[in-house]
Amino acid sequence: MNVLWVFAHPEQASLSGSLRDEGVQALVEAGHEVRMSDLYAMKWKAVVDRDDFPEETSPQLRVTTASRRAYEAGTLSADIRGEQEKLAWADLVVLQFPLWWYSMPAILKGWVDRVFVKGFAYGVTDPSDGRTLRYGEGTLAGKRALVVLTAGSQEPAFGPRGINGQLDLALFPLLHGTLWYTGMSILPPVAVYGADRVSAEDHAAAVSLVRSKVLSAEQDAPLPYRSQNGGDYDGDLVLRGSLAPGLSGLGVHYHPGA
Amino acid sequence: MNVLWVFAHPEQASLSGSLRDEGVQALVEAGHEVRMSDLYAMKWKAVVDRDDFPEETSPQLRVTTASRRAYEAGTLSADIRGEQEKLAWADLVVLQFPLWWYSMPAILKGWVDRVFVKGFAYGVTDPSDGRTLRYGEGTLAGKRALVVLTAGSQEPAFGPRGINGQLDLALFPLLHGTLWYTGMSILPPVAVYGADRVSAEDHAAAVSLVRSKVLSAEQDAPLPYRSQNGGDYDGDLVLRGSLAPGLSGLGVHYHPGA
Numbered sequence: 001m002n003v004l005w006v007f008a009h010p011e012q013a014s015l016s017g018s019l020r021d022e023g024v025q026a027l028v029e030a031g032h033e034v035r036m037s038d039l040y041a042m043k044w045k046a047v048v049d050r051d052d053f054p055e056e057t058s059p060q061l062r063v064t065t066a067s068r069r070a071y072e073a074g075t076l077s078a079d080i081r082g083e084q085e086k087l088a089w090a091d092l093v094v095l096q097f098p099l100w101w102y103s104m105p106a107i108l109k110g111w112v113d114r115v116f117v118k119g120f121a122y123g124v125t126d127p128s129d130g131r132t133l134r135y136g137e138g139t140l141a142g143k144r145a146l147v148v149l150t151a152g153s154q155e156p157a158f159g160p161r162g163i164n165g166q167l168d169l170a171l172f173p174l175l176h177g178t179l180w181y182t183g184m185s186i187l188p189p190v191a192v193y194g195a196d197r198v199s200a201e202d203h204a205a206a207v208s209l210v211r212s213k214v215l216s217a218e219q220d221a222p223l224p225y226r227s228q229n230g231g232d233y234d235g236d237l238v239l240r241g242s243l244a245p246g247l248s249g250l251g252v253h254y255h256p257g258a
Numbered sequence: 259m260n261v262l263w264v265f266a267h268p269e270q271a272s273l274s275g276s277l278r279d280e281g282v283q284a285l286v287e288a289g290h291e292v293r294m295s296d297l298y299a300m301k302w303k304a305v306v307d308r309d310d311f312p313e314e315t316s317p318q319l320r321v322t323t324a325s326r327r328a329y330e331a332g333t334l335s336a337d338i339r340g341e342q343e344k345l346a347w348a349d350l351v352v353l354q355f356p357l358w359w360y361s362m363p364a365i366l367k368g369w370v371d372r373v374f375v376k377g378f379a380y381g382v383t384d385p386s387d388g389r390t391l392r393y394g395e396g397t398l399a400g401k402r403a404l405v406v407l408t409a410g411s412q413e414p415a416f417g418p419r420g421i422n423g424q425l426d427l428a429l430f431p432l433l434h435g436t437l438w439y440t441g442m443s444i445l446p447p448v449a450v451y452g453a454d455r456v457s458a459e460d461h462a463a464a465v466s467l468v469r470s471k472v473l474s475a476e477q478d479a480p481l482p483y484r485s486q487n488g489g490d491y492d493g494d495l496v497l498r499g500s501l502a503p504g505l506s507g508l509g510v511h512y513h514p515g516a
Contacts, residue, residue, distance in 0.1 A: 010305075010306060010307050010308070010319055010321065011319040011320070011321075013317075013318045014318070014320075028510065038304075040307065046299075046304040046305050046368060047268075047363075047364055047365045047368075048346050048358075048363065048364070048493065049268050050267060050268070054504060059271075060269060060271045060272070061268055061269040062269070063268065063269075063356075064271075064410075064454065100306075100371050101367075101370055101371065101374070101431065101432075101436045101439075102430075102431035102435030102436065103361060103431045103432075103435075103437060104362045105305075105306065105367075105371060106304040106305055106306070106365070106367040106368030106371050107304070107305045107364070107368075109359075109361065109362070109364040109367045109417070110304060110305075110364030110365075110368075112359055113358050113363060113364050114510075118358070119391065132482070135421060152322075153495075154473040154494065154495075156494035156496050157494065157495040157496070159496060160506035160507070161496050161497040161502075161505075161506050161510055162494075162495055162496050162497075163393060163484075163486060163491055163495040163496070163497070163511065164435065164495070164509070165430055165434070165435065165508045165511070166433075166507065169427075169430070169507060169508050170302065170430060170431055170435065170508070172360070172423055172427070172428060172430075173359065173360035173361045173362075173423075173428055173431070174359075176360060176423070177360030177422065178359045178360065179424065196322065221435065222276075222419065228333075228421060231499065233421055235416035236412065236420075237411075237412075237414065237415040237420055237421040237422075238414050238415070238417060238419050238420050238421070239420075239421070240418040244419075247419075248418035248419050248424065248509075249418070249427060249507040249508065249509045250423045250424070250427050250428070250507065250508060251506075251507050252419055253421065254422070257357065
């Protein structure tokens with residue numbers, strides 16, 4: 001398979017850097033093709049602004065309108081077009097980052113903000129019936145996404161009742177609100193905990209974890225998110241009362257028992 | 259009170275820009291002092307890198323170590339020190355942004371990543387007993403934080419069973435994992451929905467909402483998050499079994515019935 005690996009750590013000689021190298025090596029050894037977007041090494045521009053849309057002439061910048069226009073005209077800035085081309089090529093997208101404030105480092109958020117523009121990653125409709133394709137359907141459907149992260153905390157603090165919030169729920173804006181939104185299938189996130197103090201034994205275990213999870217990414221079961229247009233949500237995009245009756249919270253957006 | 263207003267929208271002539279102007283005006287009319295960090299206008303650098311720590315000489319960059327050392331030595335880059343000074347001065351911090359991919363635009367995430375360094379915003383202990391001060395206690399305790407955002411979706415999609423996730427839970431990494439983590443008290447977020455298509459009537463309602471919420475920010479009840487060191491969590495930072503028994507999900511980190 002074709003793998004796009006997006007890496008967002010400022011230091012090559014870090015735990016993250018070594019996990020990336022090991023993960024890539026495992027994929028290449030297994031015959032997969034890997035392309036790398038090393039955002040710090042690329043000096044990736046993190047901030048959406050008018051320079052992303054060099055042909056945009058309207059005095060007031062409306063990001064969604066300007067980005068869609070530029071996407072359709074092929075006039076997005078070259079760095080954005082390059083990432084979109086890699087994404088279109090990929091079967092699996094790996095996003096690897098150190099968890100900073102329980103979300104992505106700004107440089108990676110800025111990769112999402114700038115690359116996932118209207119028309120390319122969202123804002124498309126089914127030509128047959130005009131439905132907006134979103135949350136389980138869309139332009140990036142058929143691809144898989146895998147988040148690999150390092151966190152300073154220990155694992156129990158990210159468990160179902162841990163103070164940081166259960167990991168997949170804390171990552172809901174990325175896993176569900178971004179990646180699933182575009183139609184991709186989302187694998188359970190892979191986390192290396194206690195990343196500030198890693199013994200040689202911990203390091204070997206982390207390498208083994210990352211190697212095995214990238215190699216099984218083609219077969220592993222994705223998170224069982226409900227799709228927007230599968231019948232589970234009403235016209236206001238609210239979960240129907242007959243499903244997960246009486247419950248609320250982010251967990252209701254998973255199919256139960258999957 | 260002293261208010262720091264952090265604004266993260268690329269276009270001054272936007273709905274967000276007008277809501278900011280109205281909110282600031284309301285505060286000033288009521289006798290409060292307001293300082294503005296308009297991140298796009300300041301050309302705020304979004305990305306943590308070695309330039310943040312000009313005196314750092316170790317060949318391998320460890321962000322937490324380097325940032326703490328630079329903070330304690332007063333050698334963080336001048337833009338970071340400027341924001342820390344404003345934060346120290348503020349009684350209320352307003353973070354205003356358009357919701358992009360269910361979280362902050364990269365420029366604002368980068369404000370958090372770069373300004374909230376170890377020693378300034380976290381990583382401090384109680385001198386009497388060595389406990390880490392975190393989640394409800396810390397260097398920024400006593401301040402209040404208010405998130406004001408605009409979102410393209412309609413309100414039901416952010417409700418308790420809405421597909422985007424209940425707003426305060428989707429914002430958990432920011433509200434709880436960042437702001438509450440530093441010790442601040444967190445007000446319920448203020449959201450203007452359907453922000454892509456706003457009639458004159460909608461605009462007037464949004465202005466009225468923002469004006470009233472910033473004016474009541476001193477008195478409004480904060481979100482009833484559980485504090486880390488208040489007895490609700492065990493030594494692994496897991497909620498004790500006697501509290502919210504049998505439940506999990508992000509909602510268990512609220513005091514019930516508050």
